[in-house]
Amino acid sequence: MNKNKAVFLMSIIQGDCLNKLKELKENSVDMIYLDPPFYTQKKHISKTRDNLKNYVFEDCWDSISHYVTFMKLRLAECYKILKPTGSIFVHCDKSASHHLRLILDDIFGSDNFLSEIIWTYKRWSNSKKGLLNGHQNIYFYGKTKKYNFNTIYTDYSPTTNVDQILQDRERNEHGKCIYKKDETGSIIYGKEKKGVPISDVWSIPYLNPKASERTGYPTQKPILLLEQIIKISTNEGDIVLDPFCGSGTTLVAAKLLERKYIGIDISEDAIKLTHKRLANPVKTESFLLQNGKDKYLNKTEEELLILKSIDAVPVQRNNGIDGFLKKNHLGKLVAVKIQKPNESLSESKNKLVSAARTKNCSLMILVRNNMQEIIENEYNELLIVDNYKQLINSYLNKSKFEILDTNSSYFLKTN
Numbered sequence: 001m002n003k004n005k006a007v008f009l010m011s012i013i014q015g016d017c018l019n020k021l022k023e024l025k026e027n028s029v030d031m032i033y034l035d036p037p038f039y040t041q042k043k044h045i046s047k048t049r050d051n052l053k054n055y056v057f058e059d060c061w062d063s064i065s066h067y068v069t070f071m072k073l074r075l076a077e078c079y080k081i082l083k084p085t086g087s088i089f090v091h092c093d094k095s096a097s098h099h100l101r102l103i104l105d106d107i108f109g110s111d112n113f114l115s116e117i118i119w120t121y122k123r124w125s126n127s128k129k130g131l132l133n134g135h136q137n138i139y140f141y142g143k144t145k146k147y148n149f150n151t152i153y154t155d156y157s158p159t160t161n162v163d164q165i166l167q168d169r170e171r172n173e174h175g176k177c178i179y180k181k182d183e184t185g186s187i188i189y190g191k192e193k194k195g196v197p198i199s200d201v202w203s204i205p206y207l208n209p210k211a212s213e214r215t216g217y218p219t220q221k222p223i224l225l226l227e228q229i230i231k232i233s234t235n236e237g238d239i240v241l242d243p244f245c246g247s248g249t250t251l252v253a254a255k256l257l258e259r260k261y262i263g264i265d266i267s268e269d270a271i272k273l274t275h276k277r278l279a280n281p282v283k284t285e286s287f288l289l290q291n292g293k294d295k296y297l298n299k300t301e302e303e304l305l306i307l308k309s310i311d312a313v314p315v316q317r318n319n320g321i322d323g324f325l326k327k328n329h330l331g332k333l334v335a336v337k338i339q340k341p342n343e344s345l346s347e348s349k350n351k352l353v354s355a356a357r358t359k360n361c362s363l364m365i366l367v368r369n370n371m372q373e374i375i376e377n378e379y380n381e382l383l384i385v386d387n388y389k390q391l392i393n394s395y396l397n398k399s400k401f402e403i404l405d406t407n408s409s410y411f412l413k414t415n
Contacts, residue, residue: 032089119135
């Protein structure tokens, strides 16, 4: 084997990946994932949680042609080192995805394009004009038609008629798909079903600011996303390569899944951070993925109706607050709690006060459901009301609003 052509297993290499990729043996890597510059024309700066370290990622270019050339040279080297059974995943967003798709078609061949994975997530911004960015793209190509792929199965939708899924089908004389039946006319049930094969739309939460795995490195992706990519494209012991490894998420995911890994980055800070994370891998589990989004929803239809009638935003998974009024009071939040059937009024009040104080609310509203109870209220900022109409009137009296009655629907409006 050529001295300058080697496979550096379990390695983190500092340097320009264009040069370092040329040192790797051809046809030696099972999967490559790239989270390269996106052509955002921005300098991305982020701090660690303790504010002791600044991480900077430059994504500024003289022109789009400069960017295209940069990516084309590196993707060509990626092609050389992939095994015939290997695949590549290129992460991007709307900034230059159309350019990257053409480059990949040219290098890997349009026939080897397998999927455009849409990673969708929830992130909020009130400053942006236009549609919020709610997804990023990941182009998935095989080097050849012999690419490795492992199917991941997901649960059926709650609306799926599972009994019909389990029934065998066949084509009739007209070519129409029908249920297969035996000689007695009974429906024949087929083999055990594994679930629904994973689609090309992946709903994986973005790392929240308090996530234990968050490092403060800009553009950091969640381990859960990389694990899914690695699972569908490689097996234990395979080699995973990330030429722009950044904070090292790909390598951490590979280590957790018992794959070999190679990471390259030009930033010394990125290399140090990657070593640190590999020494002590931390992964944030997603309650949403483990339990489904319905587990977040704990409001009854009646409670949602009350909150909607007063123009309040429902709050899920909070024992003391059921919603916040969209219109604030004295520039601060207004917390709403609806007494639960199994709660005394005192219990409801204490939960509301405790939760609202942590949110710095200027006004708290407690909707009483047990009309037999009377409670002394020592909090001037706490209103205790019996129904949503009284709630509205009480709120109007306390803060300069007027009520508008439109088709029996109640709205709040500033004077």
